Every structure is written in C-alpha cells, then in structure tokens.
Amino acid sequence: MKRNNKKLPVIFMILIFSALMLISCGKRSQGVPKLLDLGADSCVPCQMMAPILDELREEYRGALDVVFIDVWKPENQQEAVKYGIRAIPTQIFFDPQGNELWRHTGFMSKEDILKKWKELGYDLKPVKQEDIQDCATGCGDLPEGRVCE
Numbered sequence: 001m002k003r004n005n006k007k008l009p010v011i012f013m014i015l016i017f018s019a020l021m022l023i024s025c026g027k028r029s030q031g032v033p034k035l036l037d038l039g040a041d042s043c044v045p046c047q048m049m050a051p052i053l054d055e056l057r058e059e060y061r062g063a064l065d066v067v068f069i070d071v072w073k074p075e076n077q078q079e080a081v082k083y084g085i086r087a088i089p090t091q092i093f094f095d096p097q098g099n100e101l102w103r104h105t106g107f108m109s110k111e112d113i114l115k116k117w118k119e120l121g122y123d124l125k126p127v128k129q130e131d132i133q134d135c136a137t138g139c140g141d142l143p144e145g146r147v148c149e
Contacts, residue, residue, distance in 0.1 A: 031096040033122050034065040035113065038080060039089035040072035045107040046089045052110045059126040064117075093120060 037053055039046030050068070057066040071080035071088060079085075083092060091108055093101045093116065101120050108116075117124050 032063055032065050033096055033101075033117065033120075033124075034067065034094040034098070036083075036092045036094065037066075037068045037089055038071050038083060038085050038092070039068065040070050042072065043088055048107055049089050049091075052108075052113070055110060056113065060124055062127050063124055093117070 035053075035056065037046075037049060039049060041047070053066050053068055056064060060066070069076050069079050071077060071085060083090070087105045089107065090103060090105045091113070092103045095101055102116065104116075114124060
C-alpha cells in the first residue's frame, strides 16, 4: 500500500511556522514588569487608585502588567497573607521575573508610580493602540515600539 507523501512537507511547514509564531509571540509578551495593587473596592484610597490603575493598564498595555486584587473579598483574603499586607492599598512593584523590587502603602499618584518605575530602571513609554498586535494573528518581527499581546 502506497502512502501519499506529497502533503507531508506542507503539513511540516505549517507546524514549523506555527511553532515559530508561538516562540516569537512568547518572547514579546514575556518580560514585562508588574504592578500589583492590593486593596478593596470599598476602601476610599483604593477607590482613588482605581482610575489610575485603569489608565496605567490601558496606556501601558503590553509594556506593564497592572493587577488589582480586592483582599477584603473572602476568595482573595489568602493573597493578603501571601504578600504580607498589613494596610491597604499596597502597591508592589515586580520585575519581569516576578521578583519584588519595591512596595508602597497608601495612595500613590500615577506620576509617582511612573517616577518610581524610572528609579527602578524601567523607563516605561505609553503604548499606542495601533502598536498592539494580537498574537493570534501572528507577531512575526514587530517594529521597535510595537508589542504583542
């Protein structure tokens, strides 16, 4: 019985291309610093932080990971223990490898957050919406300043 091996090279090329796209996208989406804000939706300083976190999340999408955890919710109380939180809001700055760089307790302005990132060696630049490419469509070789999400 003879097999049809003509399709094998095409399938092989598709697999290689897919693997290269995943590797390329993975490299571009890894390696971003993280700002973790531990607070509560019903805490006044935390409520003041909410629009700042939203702005940072949107403006620096793909360049900075911004996460908020409401530690007063029963399902998140263990996070407060995990991070040793004694007062809220607490902002923890992490490098791309997940190492804690610095922490702050209380309200922190957007300007102060960006200033602290710069002091820590991260000169973050806002990312324009047109510079964000979905990894599902393939990142390939993105020009400088573009990010893959």
